[in-house]
Amino acid sequence: MPLKFFPKISFDSAMYYVLLLLALAVMLSTAAASIAVGLGTLFIIVWSVRHKKLPPFDSNILEVLAVYLVFQIFIAAMSWEPWNSFREVVGEVHRFFPLIFALTFIKKREQLCGVLIASLVAFLINDAAGIYQYVFKGEPRAFGFNHTPTFYGSFMLMQLPLLIYMAQLEILSTLWRRLAAFAAVLSLICLVLSMTRGAWLALIMVVAVFVVLEKRFRLLTAKICAGLAVIFLIVALASPQIQDRLTTITSTKFQSNTERILMWKAAAEIFRDYPIYGVGQKMYVNAYNKYYIDMEARERPGKIDGEGHTHPHNNFLQRASEGGLLGLASFVGLYVYFFWKFFSQYKREKNFAFGAGMAAILILAGLQLEGLTDTNMNQVPIMREFWLLAGTLLAAENIFKR
Numbered sequence: 001m002p003l004k005f006f007p008k009i010s011f012d013s014a015m016y017y018v019l020l021l022l023a024l025a026v027m028l029s030t031a032a033a034s035i036a037v038g039l040g041t042l043f044i045i046v047w048s049v050r051h052k053k054l055p056p057f058d059s060n061i062l063e064v065l066a067v068y069l070v071f072q073i074f075i076a077a078m079s080w081e082p083w084n085s086f087r088e089v090v091g092e093v094h095r096f097f098p099l100i101f102a103l104t105f106i107k108k109r110e111q112l113c114g115v116l117i118a119s120l121v122a123f124l125i126n127d128a129a130g131i132y133q134y135v136f137k138g139e140p141r142a143f144g145f146n147h148t149p150t151f152y153g154s155f156m157l158m159q160l161p162l163l164i165y166m167a168q169l170e171i172l173s174t175l176w177r178r179l180a181a182f183a184a185v186l187s188l189i190c191l192v193l194s195m196t197r198g199a200w201l202a203l204i205m206v207v208a209v210f211v212v213l214e215k216r217f218r219l220l221t222a223k224i225c226a227g228l229a230v231i232f233l234i235v236a237l238a239s240p241q242i243q244d245r246l247t248t249i250t251s252t253k254f255q256s257n258t259e260r261i262l263m264w265k266a267a268a269e270i271f272r273d274y275p276i277y278g279v280g281q282k283m284y285v286n287a288y289n290k291y292y293i294d295m296e297a298r299e300r301p302g303k304i305d306g307e308g309h310t311h312p313h314n315n316f317l318q319r320a321s322e323g324g325l326l327g328l329a330s331f332v333g334l335y336v337y338f339f340w341k342f343f344s345q346y347k348r349e350k351n352f353a354f355g356a357g358m359a360a361i362l363i364l365a366g367l368q369l370e371g372l373t374d375t376n377m378n379q380v381p382i383m384r385e386f387w388l389l390a391g392t393l394l395a396a397e398n399i400f401k402r
Helices: 011-025 030-051 059-077 082-095 097-105 109-135 149-167 174-193 197-213 215-238 240-247 255-273 284-292 315-348 356-370 380-401
Strands: none
Touching: 011 030, 011 097, 011 109, 011 380, 030 097, 030 380, 059 082, 059 315, 082 097, 082 380, 097 380, 109 149, 109 174, 109 380, 149 174, 149 197, 149 356, 149 380, 174 197, 174 215, 197 215, 197 356, 215 240, 255 284, 255 315, 284 315, 315 356, 315 380, 356 380
């Protein structure tokens, strides 16, 4: 049924255009992505009012998200500053919207291809920006359109599995498949140029996850990785910056490492003192910088309230310190559920060389593995991109079934 404000565009078509805008904007412009989320929400509200029901959606996923949010609301109510924590919960709710949009409104192969191609275009632009920054502007670390090189590394970890999936997806034309393969090479280069050590280590572990799951491609994967390792070593020998980043990975004297360890210890102490529901969402910054910061910490807050480290550089320790057992259990439970969804999809797609389920598994694994050394699962652009890709890849199976 046509929308009142768009008489020539059906509701499904309008939401498809929202998804295209979202796929293009998520990693390039937070403001444009917010506009897309706002438009999609508005369209759903209008449709629901006119039809007196919500659009059909996977009830199991809705139940899991609802349980997760109930835990977050309780933790916020017990927070040191409930108002600030409730604002964080509201912010987290809207990060799930891309998942709902993609799962509900990607219904045809043409729509799936459109969203994938829009994502590919955004990837290429982000890659080009990172290479330009490092090669031509002389930036020490590439960051593209993202706030920091660390977040840039997170996006590369999400891009690579999706691009490999697209490169062998037969419903795409040869041109787009080849462009996806080219973009995968660029993304790998940009991952190196981001100089994000946690993302480098995460990529190695993601490859290990793939090898464990896919016995058929172990020899081929080993050959590809050996070739890439040789290329990386050659580049590293010619790049003092890469050498410095490599030597600091295990250095006990490197300040970034020692500060992380102190923040991890502080997060563990906060969890020990507030084991059930923590100090509340967005409260690590106050707890650490005012009460739990170690005397040996060199990176200390200034006189302005709210300054200092806002997270402990570890997803799990952040959830444990800010949400206690309830926060940690709900966080782990949420992503275990989606890993199970992706793994079940992967098992059903065993005939594909690199199916949507496998791509989704590796995207989730990459983010969580990098999240052992940095807090990336609370960043709005990263979460919007993850949930958009998760919904798109889950929708792909339903489309091929039909």
